[in-house]
Amino acid sequence: MARPAPSEARAQESPHSVSCRARDILGRIGDKWSLYVIFVLGEQTLRFTELKRGVEGISQRMLTVTLRGLERDGIVSRTVYPVVPPRVEYSLTPMGRTLLDTVGTLVRWADDHVERIQHARTAYDAREA
Amino acid sequence: MARPAPSEARAQESPHSVSCRARDILGRIGDKWSLYVIFVLGEQTLRFTELKRGVEGISQRMLTVTLRGLERDGIVSRTVYPVVPPRVEYSLTPMGRTLLDTVGTLVRWADDHVERIQHARTAYDAREA
DNA sequence: CGGAATCCGATCTGATACTG
DNA sequence: CAGTATCAGATCGGATTCCG
Numbered sequence: 355m356a357r358p359a360p361s362e363a364r365a366q367e368s369p370h371s372v373s374c375r376a377r378d379i380l381g382r383i384g385d386k387w388s389l390y391v392i393f394v395l396g397e398q399t400l401r402f403t404e405l406k407r408g409v410e411g412i413s414q415r416m417l418t419v420t421l422r423g424l425e426r427d428g429i430v431s432r433t434v435y436p437v438v439p440p441r442v443e444y445s446l447t448p449m450g451r452t453l454l455d456t457v458g459t460l461v462r463w464a465d466d467h468v469e470r471i472q473h474a475r476t477a478y479d480a481r482e483a
Numbered sequence: 484m485a486r487p488a489p490s491e492a493r494a495q496e497s498p499h500s501v502s503c504r505a506r507d508i509l510g511r512i513g514d515k516w517s518l519y520v521i522f523v524l525g526e527q528t529l530r531f532t533e534l535k536r537g538v539e540g541i542s543q544r545m546l547t548v549t550l551r552g553l554e555r556d557g558i559v560s561r562t563v564y565p566v567v568p569p570r571v572e573y574s575l576t577p578m579g580r581t582l583l584d585t586v587g588t589l590v591r592w593a594d595d596h597v598e599r600i601q602h603a604r605t606a607y608d609a610r611e612a
Numbered sequence: 613c614g615g616a617a618t619c620c621g622a623t624c625t626g627a628t629a630c631t632g
Numbered sequence: 633c634a635g636t637a638t639c640a641g642a643t644c645g646g647a648t649t650c651c652g
Contacts, residue, residue: 372519426604463581
């Protein structure tokens with residue numbers, strides 16, 4: 355398993371350059387629903403419907419799409435049990451679990467700053483009007 | 484300055500619930516370009532054009548839109564100097580700076596996992612085809 | 613239960629042109 | 633320099649329907 359030499363090289367050529375492929379990945383994991391799904395999943399293993407209940411406000415379509423994307427990127431693993439009715443379980447892969455701390459921090463940041471940001475928005479909008 | 488009691492309450496009712504307003508905020512800061520702009524800005528103060536050069540691949544329009552959003556949310560501050568030609572400087576607000584560690588970690592994670600994710604995608608697509 | 617497929621309005625985004 | 637305005641193509645995302 356090639357563990358590529360991390361951000362050392364990048365850090366030397368330019369202090370803050372990001373490859374366009376990294377941007378692509380940021381787009382995926384930065385997605386509102388992806389963050390939310392990773393956060394809710396945590397260390398657990400959940401079925402589709404359980405996830406849907408956990409990720410409040412997500413539509414079935416978006417949950418499907420989001421999970422497919424995360425699975426494709428190797429962040430979420432999907433296990434299908436060949437029974438009737440179908441049983442499908444989702445959990446984070448080891449790689450996905452390495453995101454957990456950061457995502458948790460981000461989600462908690464958002465939650466902790468709801469009021470201040472709401473306030474900032476109101477102030478900004480008032481200034482514009 | 485009201486420093487609202489953080490995630491304690493939330494953590495007790497349900498282990499992983501996120502308010503819909505927090506989701507809204509996640510949507511903003513999780514945005515690919517927002518993350519990127521925050522990352523590039525860092526502790527610096529940069530002009531519009533400098534930012535545009537730093538955030539590789541962003542269009543002028545998206546930089547404008549992104550900055551407006553971040554400014555509205557109180558994450559970025561915008562200073563206009565009434566000179567000709569115009570001079571506008573952007574920097575993170577104190578609140579924005581509290582995001583820096585997390586955003587940096589996320590961006591570096593993406594950068595460090597480009598290869599593995601690319602590989603996972605190829606494997607996934609091959610399985611499907 | 614866990615989707616896939618389709619439709620369709622809403623939103624996003626790049627390109628281009630113009631401006632104080 | 634630092635935008636705004638506008639338009640057209642692309643994408644998103646919810647609602648609905650159907651299926652093994």
